[in-house]
Amino acid sequence: MTIQTPGLRSASTDADTPAGVTPVTPAAPGLEGIAVAETVLSHVDGVNGRLLLRGHELRDVAGTLSFEAATVLLWAGFLPKADLARLTDLFAAARERASAALPAMCAAPTGLGVYERMRLGLAALPLAGDLHPAIAIAGAQPLLLAAAARLADGKAPLPADPSLGSAADLLRMLRGTPARPEEIAALERYLVTVLDHGLNASTFAARVIASTGADLGDAVLGAMAALKGPLHGGAPGPVLDMIDAIESPEAAEAWIADELAAGRRLMGFGHRVYRTRDPRADVLKEGLALLSPDLPALRKAEAIETAAQRLLARHKPDRKLRTNVEFYTAVLLDAIGLDRRLFTPLFAVGRTPGWCAHALEQQAGGRLLRPAAIYVGPDAG
Ligand code: ACO
Numbered sequence: 001m002t003i004q005t006p007g008l009r010s011a012s013t014d015a016d017t018p019a020g021v022t023p024v025t026p027a028a029p030g031l032e033g034i035a036v037a038e039t040v041l042s043h044v045d046g047v048n049g050r051l052l053l054r055g056h057e058l059r060d061v062a063g064t065l066s067f068e069a070a071t072v073l074l075w076a077g078f079l080p081k082a083d084l085a086r087l088t089d090l091f092a093a094a095r096e097r098a099s100a101a102l103p104a105m106c107a108a109p110t111g112l113g114v115y116e117r118m119r120l121g122l123a124a125l126p127l128a129g130d131l132h133p134a135i136a137i138a139g140a141q142p143l144l145l146a147a148a149a150r151l152a153d154g155k156a157p158l159p160a161d162p163s164l165g166s167a168a169d170l171l172r173m174l175r176g177t178p179a180r181p182e183e184i185a186a187l188e189r190y191l192v193t194v195l196d197h198g199l200n201a202s203t204f205a206a207r208v209i210a211s212t213g214a215d216l217g218d219a220v221l222g223a224m225a226a227l228k229g230p231l232h233g234g235a236p237g238p239v240l241d242m243i244d245a246i247e248s249p250e251a252a253e254a255w256i257a258d259e260l261a262a263g264r265r266l267m268g269f270g271h272r273v274y275r276t277r278d279p280r281a282d283v284l285k286e287g288l289a290l291l292s293p294d295l296p297a298l299r300k301a302e303a304i305e306t307a308a309q310r311l312l313a314r315h316k317p318d319r320k321l322r323t324n325v326e327f328y329t330a331v332l333l334d335a336i337g338l339d340r341r342l343f344t345p346l347f348a349v350g351r352t353p354g355w356c357a358h359a360l361e362q363q364a365g366g367r368l369l370r371p372a373a374i375y376v377g378p379d380a381g
Contacts, residue, residue: 024372037199037366041054042054049274049276051197053074054076058279062283063189066188068087070191071138075353078361091166092166093131095140095162095169096162097136097140101120101122101126102121102147105124105144113152113341114145114149114342118144118224118345119225121144122137122140122141122221125144134216134356134357142349143157143160145342145346145348146170149345152341158176165184166191171183186291190333191346191349193280193325194280195354196353196358201227201231202232202233203351205222205226206222207369210359210362211362216360219356220359227347233344233347237343240331240334240343242266243304243330249304250303260311268308269309269322270321270322271322277323278325280324281323284325285328285331287332288328288332291336297335301327305323305327
């Protein structure tokens with residue numbers, strides 16, 4: 001493997017390269033196997049199917065810590081200790097202040113999607129003031145999401161309730177009524193599960209933007225854009241479409257076989273790093289069972305998962321395409337009663353502390369990320 005320096009330039013030497021010029025080494029088109037940063041935040045062990053957050057196994061954190069407490073764990077070392085100790089209050093203050101972004105969100109054309117309207121709110125969010133920008137942004141996201149969803153449905157946004165935690169207030173602001181404790185626990189588990197995940201595409205985008213010296217709001221906006229694609233955070237909506245299209249557990253095998261024969265990918269399966277089961281899938285599946293042990297949706301999901309894994313193993317025997325986080329994300333969020341248009345926006349809410357932490361880590365120690373392209377076009381000279 002070629003080891004890359006933090007600026008994504010090759011660390012190898014080349015006798016033909018003039019002094020002072022960095023030699024260019026071709027990388028795989030998807031950059032797999034290229035390390036461009038050192039991080040203390042999270043570690044994705046693709047061989048053993050482990051995810052470490054600040055050294056802790058995900059399964060010990062998700063379902064145990066609140067969204068704010070898990071964020072404290074992730075951010076320890078980046079923010080003042082006094083702020084970390086009262087992060088729940090500061091996130092509540094950030095939600096209240098985020099109402100300053102509502103005029104821009106309300107003025108957007110009708111027909112704009114929830115995610116796009118949420119990004120508009122983020123772009124309009126005031127970041128100057130006594131809140132650290134990471135707190136102002138990550139704390140604001142639940143209000144921006146709820147406001148964007150209500151506006152998309154032609155309803156007025158609701159103000160934040162600072163007495164609640166982020167997950168509880170998010171559900172309340174979406175629906176207009178308080179959520180049940182088990183729904184809040186399930187959403188909290190989801191938000192913590194997706195908090196951070198190594199150098200995935202959106203986090204890489206955040207680090208690239210942060211490395212230019214742009215501010216944290218720009219890094220998170222860019223990360224949100226990268227998250228949206230179906231190969232990344234846009235998959236859970238289509239996962240639910242697939243589950244709906246399969247009429248019964250017994251119909252799963254034939255439906256999936258047809259999809260694969262048609263050359264289509266199964267959403268919610270496969271991963272760039274994991275060669276075994278994505279550990280986040282189990283944490284979310286456990287959350288689903290806690291929410292409602294006899295849920296018919298859980299039985300159907302299990303049947304689809306079993307059939308998909310069997311057929312994928314036959315379809316790509318060398319690839320090990322297993323269940324990823326998005327499969328049980330879709331089933332869990334649907335079981336909480338959340339609309340599929342909210343799935344990618346909710347992923348962004350959960351991942352924002354991770355994006356902020358990576359952007360700050362990049363700015364603290366990194367260099368401008370500026371890789372090379374190998375020119376293969378004509379040369380008129
Ligand atoms: N269904 C069917 N075939 C698949 C799937 C799938 N879910 N995933 C990969 N393959 C096939 C590809 O078609 C490819 O076949 P080919 O060699 O004949 O062209 C082969 O397996 C290797 O695929 P790559 O695209 O090289 O694998 P990569 O590591 O880039 O893919 C990815 C990872 C994008 C997640 C892929 O597995 C996929 O598209 N999955 C479906 C979408 C999805 O679930 N996205 C969410 C990912 S999790 C997250 O980002 C939060």
